[in-house]
Amino acid sequence: MESDRLLPIHRPLPKKHVREVRFLVPVTTRLDEVRAEITAIAESSASANDLMRSMVKLLHDKMLKYNWVGFYMLEPGAQPPVLVLGAFEGAMTPHTRIPLNQGICGAAASSGQTVVVDDVSKDSRYLACSLETKSEIVVPVFAHGKVVGELDIDSHFPAAFAAQDQDFVQHCAMLLGKKLEATGA
Numbered sequence: 001m002e003s004d005r006l007l008p009i010h011r012p013l014p015k016k017h018v019r020e021v022r023f024l025v026p027v028t029t030r031l032d033e034v035r036a037e038i039t040a041i042a043e044s045s046a047s048a049n050d051l052m053r054s055m056v057k058l059l060h061d062k063m064l065k066y067n068w069v070g071f072y073m074l075e076p077g078a079q080p081p082v083l084v085l086g087a088f089e090g091a092m093t094p095h096t097r098i099p100l101n102q103g104i105c106g107a108a109a110s111s112g113q114t115v116v117v118d119d120v121s122k123d124s125r126y127l128a129c130s131l132e133t134k135s136e137i138v139v140p141v142f143a144h145g146k147v148v149g150e151l152d153i154d155s156h157f158p159a160a161f162a163a164q165d166q167d168f169v170q171h172c173a174m175l176l177g178k179k180l181e182a183t184g185a
């Protein structure tokens, strides 16, 4: 009979010695980390403008594929309505004022829906900001149930915005909406 203690190492282990090993690794992704960081910043920001500046910087610095990050806000009282570029990080864009009937930005603001474009070269609505941009996400910001602006992110990578990114960017837009409501801005 084989001794349990003196198994020769060149022989395969008998079945009775093999146990299933499961590793309990905490599944914390980059998105989870940045989401927690942004949620904390939203709580401590004194104003919506402070939050917008911090948010675009953090998203641009920490998310590899978020190569241009900016807010467009509806100009109060403008008729016809127009989106005006606010805080942003990335290359300067020629599109500082966008009417609601133009661009991916106009489409998101006028529909109140998130728009994800995996390949901007195939979307006739797309207004080019940089030749390097391959994909884009635009998420409306709501305050008191109305669209007041949007968070726009461009990527140098095609199809950069998966379902998790969409959920994450919507969370960021929601944080700004809540801050606008709380500060009466």
Ligand code: SME
Pocket (backbone or CB within 6 Å): 068, 093, 095, 098, 102, 103, 104, 105, 106, 125, 126, 127, 128, 129, 130, 136, 152, 154
């Ligand atoms: N691409 C946007 C315009 C904004 S720039 O990308 C920064 C659009 O199609 O509306």
